[in-house]
Amino acid sequence: MKNVKSSTKQLAFYSPKNINNARSFILGIPITVWLVLIVLVPVLLMFIMSFKQKSGYEILNVFTFNNYLEFFKNETYWKLLLKSFRMAFIVSIVAIISGYPLAYFISRRLRKFRNFFYMLIITPLWVSYLVRIIAWRTILGNRGLINTALLNLGIIKEPLSIFLYNQVSVVITLTYIAIPFVFIPLYTSLEKIPNNIIDAARDLGASEFNTFINVIFPLSLPGLVTGFMLSFIIALGDYIIPAQLGGNTGIMYGNVVWAQFGGAFNWPFGSALGFILFFIAAIVLIIAQIFGSKEGIFVE
Template identity: 60%
Template sequence: RKVKRFRNQLYMLVIVPLWVSYLVRIVAWRTILGRVGVLNTILLSLKIIDEPLSIFIYSPFAVYVALIYIALPYVFISIFNSLEKIPKNLLDASADLGANSFNTFLHVILPLSMPGVISGFTLAFVIALGDYIIPQQLGGLNGMMFGNLIVTQFGYAYNWPLGAALGFIMFTVAVVILLVSQKFGSSEGFLE
């Protein structure tokens, strides 16, 4: 309830990065995480390190940070919309019955928002599953992911049968994840 005053500002803060091109956001992360990037410059100026660290760029760390940054708005929007749909009278009823904030969250808010949580994380997983640009641009040789393997088979190796087989495996994994999330993400599954 306290966040209600800043709801629109918070929502816009999360939505605005989606207006920027996907590739521009990746280039921005290269600027932030690079050897002479923003993060190393801040650490050097605070005297935390003596020389720039190269672990931020072309590493799994850079890939994870960028994938989380790319997928986080979708998770936030899904959870936010799910929380908005919770009837306020249920929260009042919970308080009237003597539940504290934690119990209200655990027994009312969490079960009712779970479909949004599951759909948000499923969407984030599917986005990250097929992404090959972030690992290629920020991970270097250490950032190989499944999507990169498929692109390599179709592009550089000219091994289309293996690329098609890997693509089918990725498709199957994505469909299974979507079906499981549809089964457990329905509002009936958590309220019964």
């Protein structure tokens, strides 16, 4: 009897369930290592760094809250953070307003060439970030596309300088950068809506407009929230676009963080500024997540 018992135990160990568990454990190792090394460790290092102190060209191994206190004492920093939040918010809203019709049209209206248009919108992601930014400088600049066109049409006599080196140019370019990131999750969530749900809405008396308002839009909300978050993160932390196109007024929080690591050589303070951004952005994203999680989105 004893033998039988132990052999069943052995069998239980080799049961498909256990093998599956072991397999998913092994398969999970690379991604775990990757996450720890590439994401968790740097954030942790930055967090530790933010409590150190810069002295001349040295970083002292002390524990201090001075870097965080500096942020709250100096209103330039938190005002700039607020301004960056405002800009990132505007960018995300504009990106969604322009990306939604695009995603809706391509995912639900087009019958042919759907993949072609999808790729067309994704293509800019393959072009260097810097190249795309410089491209916008040539569009918005003094002798850029817009000014030249307006001059040639005789609408203006002198080139307008309102397009470049201010907040507007930063918002425009950030929006352009963000649109594919808004488009992809929106497209996915719109495409996932089963046709018979739309048929049911029409059948039950909903016009095209009512079907959109009552069925399609609510069901696309998860994609919309994801798109918003992606766009928000991209815009909030960016420092290259403000540096290239922002001039004096278009400067963002990211530039200040960057400056601490670069010119100012104050890594501890830069880390503290970075961590504050990280922390507040995380709170905003959690709120967005809660707002976006609607009951009964398609679960397999």
